[in-house]
Amino acid sequence: MTETIQSKLPIMEAFYTIQGEGHFSGTPAYFIRLGGCDVGCVWCDVKDSWDASQWPEQTLDEIVAGAQAYKGRLAVITGGEPLMYNLDELTAELHRNDFKANIETSGAHPLSGSWDWICFSPKKFKQPREEFYEKADELKVVVYNKSDFKWAESHAAKVNPDCLLYLQPEWDKSEKMLPAIIDYVKDNPRWNISLQTHKFMQIP
Ligand SMILES: C[S@@+](CC[C@H](N)C(=O)[O-])C[C@H]1O[C@@H](n2cnc3c(N)ncnc32)[C@H](O)[C@@H]1O
Numbered sequence: 272m273t274e275t276i277q278s279k280l281p282i283m284e285a286f287y288t289i290q291g292e293g294h295f296s297g298t299p300a301y302f303i304r305l306g307g308c309d310v311g312c313v314w315c316d317v318k319d320s321w322d323a324s325q326w327p328e329q330t331l332d333e334i335v336a337g338a339q340a341y342k343g344r345l346a347v348i349t350g351g352e353p354l355m356y357n358l359d360e361l362t363a364e365l366h367r368n369d370f371k372a373n374i375e376t377s378g379a380h381p382l383s384g385s386w387d388w389i390c391f392s393p394k395k396f397k398q399p400r401e402e403f404y405e406k407a408d409e410l411k412v413v414v415y416n417k418s419d420f421k422w423a424e425s426h427a428a429k430v431n432p433d434c435l436l437y438l439q440p441e442w443d444k445s446e447k448m449l450p451a452i453i454d455y456v457k458d459n460p461r462w463n464i465s466l467q468t469h470k471f472m473q474i475p
């Protein structure tokens with residue numbers, strides 16, 4: 272299915288909320304969560320998304336109509352791994368309807384779609400593709416253990432000079448890892464901390 276233009280996409284859920292992570296943290300946004308992921312992160316907080324066949328397909332019109340019900344004009348496409356699908360038509364349809372389109376991606380599949388903001392969150396579990404280092408607007412590395420700082424730097428060394436850098440504690444390891452993340456960012460001020468603020472706010 273990868274790389275063919277999708278006129279229908281499996282939708283796990285779609286909801287209007289506050290972007291909890293990264294540079295747009297605090298901004299109201301309509302999240303569109305596509306079903307399907309083959310990356311297999313052991314700590315993934317949305318494992319139910321992985322099997323695309325579980326989720327109903329919607330046409331692009333239906334997907335964008337869902338977003339139209341709300342006042343915000345930022346759509347965040349996430350998953351699952353949204354780039355399992357060619358998203359050229361989805362982003363075109365969002366732009367035609369005056370939405371900005373941001374994406375959350377692991378970078379493990381070819382880049383498609385026309386994006387206002389790319390959040391690139393590479394994973395050890397499936398190597399990212401080279402094209403994302405040039406295209407990323409923010410690099411967001413999940414920190415699960417101390418070896419992840421070195422791993423994060425290996426990706427930061429390859430992104431474009433304007434790319435923002437975020438370290439995000441893995442949610443269940445947050446209490447243990449946050450002191451080290453705070454020290455790391457104080458010593459390496461090119462990095463910022465991203466917390467999953469929606470989980471503190473207990474919103475989707
Ligand atoms: C669920 S993923 C979906 C998008 C895409 N598959 C990806 O991984 O970027 C959305 C974001 O949540 C992050 N994430 C997933 N599980 C997490 C966890 N347990 N703790 C912190 N961040 C997590 C991912 O790294 C990614 O930045």
Ligand SMILES: Nc1nc2[nH]cc(C(=O)O)c2c(=O)[nH]1
Pocket residue numbers: 288289290291292302317349350375469474475
């Ligand atoms: N509020 C909120 N912000 C988010 N930022 C990235 C998310 C994701 O799962 O991709 C997410 C999410 O699931 N909810």
Ligand code: SF4
Pocket residue numbers: 308309310311312315316317318320350351352377394
């Ligand atoms: S790539 Fe994203 S959706 Fe897929 S397993 Fe990893 S965190 Fe979960």
Ligand SMILES: [Mg+2]
Pocket residue numbers: 316317
């Ligand atoms: Mg999430």
